[in-house]
Amino acid sequence: MIDRRTFAHASLAGLAGALSACSSTSAPQRWYRLPSEPPTGLAAPPTAAGAAGGALWELAPALPMPELLGRDTLLVEEGAAGIRLLHGHRWAEPLRDALPRLLRNDLALFVPGLWTGPAAPNLPMAGVVQVELLALQGSLPRRQVTVAARWVVTVRASTVPRAYRADETVPWTDATTESLVVAQRLAMWRLAQRIAASLQGG
Secondary structure, X not given: OOOHHHHHHHHHHHHHHHHXXXXXXXXXXXXXXXOOOOOOOOOOOOOOOOOHHHOEEEEOOOOOOOHHHHOOEEEEEEOOOEEEEEEEEEEOOOHHHHHHHHHHHHHHHHOOOOEOOOOOOOOOEEEEEEEEEEEEEEEOOOOEEEEEEEXXXXXXXXXXXXXXXXXXXXXXXXXXXXXXXXXXXXXXXXXXXXXXXXXXXX
C-alpha cells in the first residue's frame, strides 16, 4: 500500500516537472512601448507651426485605425500578402490607447497651444483637425516601416474642409523587434510633422 505522504510528494514532483517542461518550451515574453520622447537626435523646431494671430487648433480626440493594430502581439508583413505574429513580443500598452496620445503629444510640440478637447468659449480657434490612421506596418521583404494617414482640416473662416493624405516610409535595416518599434516611433513623428505643415498659414 502506498503511503499518502509519499504519494503527495510524488504528485508535486510530477507537477513541478511538467511546469518546468512547459516553461522551457514556451517563448519568454518581452514587452515593448512606443517612447513618448522624440526620436533620438530629433526635436520640434524652435518656431513651430501655428495659426496666425495666436489662434489655436483643435485636434479631434478620436483616432480611427485598422483593426490589425488592435492586437497585443507585434506583427510584420511577410511575403506579398502574409502577416507574421512575433510571438513572445507584446505591446505593454494597446496601440489604440498609445497612438492617439503619441500623435497628440508630437503635434503639440509642432503646433503651440494645440487644443485636444471641446473648444472653450472666448478662445480664438483657427479650426479643427481630424486624423485617421490607415497603416503603421513593418515589412520584412522591404525592410521598412510604413505609416499612412489621412486628415481633414476645417478652418473656422471657411466652410470648405481641406483633405490631406501622407504615406511615409522609414528604413528598418537590422530586422530586430526593438528596431521595429524604434522605426514605428520615427514614422509617427514624421506623420506629426506632415500634419503640422498642413496647418501653417491657418
